[in-house]
Amino acid sequence: MALQSRRSEPVGNESLEDWKFIGAGGFGKVYKARHKDWGFDVAIKLIHHADGAVMSLCQEANHMDEAACPYVLRRCGIYEGYPPKGGPSMQRGIVMEFMGRGSIQTLQKDLSGPPPWPLAFRFAHHVALGMNFLHQKKILHQDLKPCNVLLNDDLNAKVADFGLSMVSTSALTSNTEMTGVVGGSYKYMPPESFDISYKPVRAFDVYSYGVLLWSILNGEEPYPAADRPRVELRIPMGDRPPCETIEQMEVEGLKDLIDLMKRCWNENPSERPTFECCREVTESVLSQHEKDVPGAVYQVLTQLASPQSHQHFNNNVVFRSAPRMRKQSNDTVDHPIRVKQNPVSVPTKNLTVADKAKFVDENRAVLIQSVSEVLAIAEELGDMVHPEAYSAIEAKTTSYGQMRVIYQKTLRSGGDVVKAAFYDALKKHHPRLVERPGG
Known part of the structure; x- marks a missing residue:
């Protein structure tokens, strides 16, 4: 034939x-x-x-x-x-x-985690644009997941793999039935699709997009240890990927994207947004970071080209890629915040209190990633750390989590004097983070 x-x-x-x-x-x-x-x-x-x-x-x-x-x-x-x-x-x-940079899935593996925020937001928007176009053409993808979003040499994203695609019989609503059979990858399939009588609709893709957003923001696959029978059991019962870590991150527009993600994976298909709505949200979020996209692309491409791109961040050397850290208590993953390629280099002599506070503020993400002697620094701060905050620091099992507490409960409310004291303690325990190389 x-x-x-x-x-x-x-x-x-x-x-x-x-x-x-x-x-x-x-x-x-x-x-x-x-x-x-x-x-x-x-x-x-x-x-x-x-x-x-x-x-x-x-x-x-x-x-x-x-x-x-x-x-x-x-x-x-x-x-x-x-x-x-x-x-x-x-x-x-x-x-x-040919898409020279593989897929979002391969990028996650190469980076050992998520990309910088501006790039993550651009991925989310590009996929929303592509899926909106598909649905406008009455095509259901039905297998949306990280390995089916490909990246070109400039890390622009494109929706790919139409092996399970179907053509809708009508374009009247977002939930119009499609001709064909149910397909897709079980971790990205909506709860209703596990019913043997289910007929595919556009809301299928929207749910998959919600889980894909989670994967983009977290830099990993959902439910890493769950097999298909367990997913088929738990997803209809309301289980979804955990959001606690990203919900605590202070990034412009992130809250809107998390809200969109949760609406996309709503258990009720009729409550899920259309991709036209999705692209409006992602466009708004991306607009707040668009000026930083070229730098994020350069950072990632430089990291991918470096033979040291997977070195650990707590070596007090130039940051490349932070590993994910696993808590011992509940076996959940604590993800690092994206950071600049290098900490800002500043002279360490004759700094004023305001200069030190500015350094601590501007390098928040880098320091959260890189400082390992957190308890020692907290002890240096003495009474500047409230007993309740100190207890919260001790309760964290990773330096990343401890540093986040320092910023949230001590530095944020303490003013320039506390930040300057933190800088002095940082200089004592991590001098290479605040000094020029060889300075």
């Missing part, structure tokens, strides 16, 4: 060189290759030989054509040929633009 689509001119082996295997899945395999005439790399998705596989590939190709926009992966053509080590029979596939 010939592969038919709206853009059916085939790409054959004579046009491709430098094949490299990228990965595989239930659908088949993905390769990277250079197109000789076009002069740039492409990704080639090849399907397994199975009944109905060619028709499914054709449908996926047509969905990609329908959804062509800057925030959805672009299809460049179709492939028909004999790929390297592909066996004696001809194979068919989709030729797509």
Whole structure:
């Protein structure tokens, strides 16, 4: 059976060189290759030989054509040929633009956590734009998750993988039924979809987007230790990924995004927002950080290019990537706040009280990440630390958690004098955090 689509001119082996295997899945395999005439790399998705596989590939190709926009992966053509080590029979596939930075999932692994806030907010907005466009075209994605959001060389995000996509029968409401079967990854599937009588609707994608937002903000997969039976049991009972850590972070617009996330994973599909509403919220949040996006992109690309990108932050050297820290008491994860690439370097001689306070304020995120001798510093501050605050510091099992208490319960309300005293104690216990290299 010939592969038919709206853009059916085939790409054959004579046009491709430098094949490299990228990965595989239930659908088949993905390769990277250079197109000789076009002069740039492409990704080639090849399907397994199975009944109905060619028709499914054709449908996926047509969905990609329908959804062509800057925030959805672009299809460049179709492939028909004999790929390297592909066996004696001809194979068919989709030729797509190559996204050189992998996916949000691979970025999370490379960074050992979440990206800087401005970049996280841009990811959230790009996905909302792409999904809104899909739904406007009456297409349901049905498998939205970090590995299906791909990143180009500039870390712009695009929605990808339309293997489970369906076409809606109507565009009247956000919950219009779709033709097809239920698919997706169970950790991103809404509670109603575990019912055997469920018929897919657009609210399915909205729920998945809510969980995807959580993953973007936290830098990890939800329910890391839960298998499918447990997820199928607990999600309909109201369980959702924990939000305590990010809810305590003071970042402009974050509260609005968390509120959107929770509305997206509402147990009632009719209460979930449309993607048009989602993009309005994400656009507003991103606008508050847009000026910082280029710096965040540069920070991440520099970190990815460094052979030391995974070194621990508590070595009192230039910060690269902070590891996640696990509490011993309840086995929950304490995530670090995103930080600047380097602490601000300031002279350490002849600083006024105001200068020291300014340093402590401007480097809050870096210091929370990097200071390990927290109890010793608290003791140096003496009566400046209220007994209740000191008890809260002692109760934390990570230096990250202890430092957050210092900022929240002591430095925030103590004024410049307390911040200056904190600076002096910091200089004593962590001199490299406040001194110029070699100074």
